[in-house]
Amino acid sequence: EIVLTQSPGILFLSPGERATLSCRASQSLSGSHLAWYQQKPGQAPRLLIYGPSGRATGIPDRFSGSGSGTDFTLTISRLEPADFAVYYCQQYDNSPGLTFGTGTKVEIK
């Protein structure tokens, strides 16, 4: 099973600041098959980024993804109030063992 470790666990930032979230895989993702999701309380996750730098439909360009191999990053260039949420990475490289990361909570400072 591929284990995904996200850091930091909690990120305290202010609106307008830049957020940098990390996701590290326990083994290399050969096809860079990594996605990022945003989840707000009481809601289902929403796909933000896939592949690992493609933006899903309707996702604003302040969200960007990068990385390859075992190290991946989600960047939110300028935080807006709606961006304070929990973010999960997910690898879909290893079938049938799909796994999610531990999550990073972005909180208002």
Place this chain on the structure above:
Amino acid sequence: QLQLQESGPGLVKASETLSLICSVSGGSISSSYYYWGWIRQPPGRGLEWIGTISYSGKPFYNPSLKGRVTISADESGTQFSLNLSSVSAADTSMYFCARHGGFGVRNPFDVWGQGTLVTVSS
């Protein structure tokens, strides 16, 4: 517009079988090449993939749950289901159904249901 909706009992007794249905509207499971999955999330915790079924009915399961999980699709192409046997308190979770955004399991989940909370009681 594609929509997914989970349904089923909110309370299941320990050692029994949890059964949920995902109803698909605005599309068909069998007439497209998408794959369809189940994911769960214990209260206050992270996400766990349970399994996936292909448009042709082939299932794929999380190895950690294999043996207890069965995912199937009905012939109408508008529903797929999850059965999880021998449940315990550890299976108490929000259960989501979702669509893989492409052909195959190796695609992210691009459309999600709202989720349904299942509590296992002793």
